[in-house]
Amino acid sequence: METIPAYRVMDNDGKLIKGANEPQSTEEECVKMYRHMLSISVMDKIMYDIQRQGRISFYMTCNGEEATHTGSAAALKDSDTIFAQYREQGVLLWRGFSMEQMMHQCFSNAKDFGKGRQMPVHYGSKAHNFQAISSPLATQIPQASGAAYAQKIMGLKDACTVAYFGEGAASEGDFHAALNFAATLECPVIFFCRNNGFAISTPAHEQFRGDGIASRGIGYGIDTLRVDGNDLFAVMDVTKKAREICVNEGRPVLVETMSYRVGHHSTSDDSSRYRPTEEIQGWVERNNPITRFRGYMENKGWWDADKDAAAWKDIRKSALQCLKLAEAQKKPALSEMFTDVYDEKPLHLKEQEESLKRHLEQYGYNYPLDEHAGQ
Secondary structure (H helix, E strand, O other): OOOOOOEOOEOOOOOEOOOOOOOOOOHHHHHHHHHHHHHHHHHHHHHHHHHHOOOOOOOOOOOOOHHHHHHHHHHOOOOOEEEOOOOOHHHHHHOOOOHHHHHHHHHOOOOOOOOOOOOOOOOOEHHHOEOOOOOOOOOHHHHHHHHHHHHHHHOOOOOOEEEEEEOOHHHOHHHHHHHHHHHHHOOOEEEEEEEOOEEOOEEHHHHOOOOOOHHHHHHOOOEEEEEEOOOHHHHHHHHHHHHHHHHHHOOOEEEEEEOOOOOOOOOOOOHHHOOOHHHHHHHHHHOOHHHHHHHHHHHHOOOOHHHHHHHHHHHHHHHHHHHHHHHOOOEOOHHHHHOOOOOOOOHHHHHHHHHHHHHHHHHHHHOOHHHEOOO
16 A cells, blocks of 8 residues: 655755755754754653652653654744643743743642642643643644634634644544544644654554554545654654645644654653564664754754763753752642632632631641641
């Protein structure tokens, strides 16, 4: 069966493939994108390690998918609304959400914008047009269709909606409903599928028999693009084209990025149980998005081993400073348990809050109250 080809700009060594156009990104832009990929990798390594030490409860890395994050984020505008799954921290970082703030969220401390009410890595930021992440799989996809339809009827210009999800989420009914609504209502939404080869422990060949996820977009009458997800320039080109169609023609687009999840699904997973370590190492050595992009910059004379070592050291030092600040913060105030659900606090919540106060006045010595702000 003939398959849909994946668009590429570079080979695995960072050299332009035959027929590819020279990328228009400047040296400064390339260095920024490369350092951004390093930042994602460094933060993921640190947060994964501290979870293993019991200092946070949960974490999810995006090892092997750094180019997917960086290339797509660089092609979007701040006016575009993001509905992420849970492995898109690089997209939010690109928009200006700080590494320190991400660590506040993972520690669920008093400086966490979500006030400690979400699991780690479930980020959200109104200031960065990044909707709060939900754990249930694929719920964000129909929400994105609805948000894009709202943009359309409100007449918003130069803006679209982007829904990120993995290929495993495309097996959920919400995926199909979302694509059909977007197609029939002509919503300016990019369905951005990160096909990293695994739905937790289920490999792609056990998930479906069709040609990946791209073939489904065609079935719904949606413009569809498939791209090498480890090729930063290719991801950026395809995302720009998808956005152009959404904004200028008011139609949805499905993008499928083909990459590989190098890390475990999460800190609750041990991927060595369902795939050989040789397979993982093969991807790290032969198709690593970071070394691939570094190869391009080295070929241009923009980067070298000394600059690389200095960048890794500088970023790690900054990340560890953020970690130190986040870990030193207290937990949210106990009073935050009763806020933000209602505009005006109803009687039953007031009664519960008073009950907690009375309980702590009598038995507070049994609880680590000094670990919470305001105590």
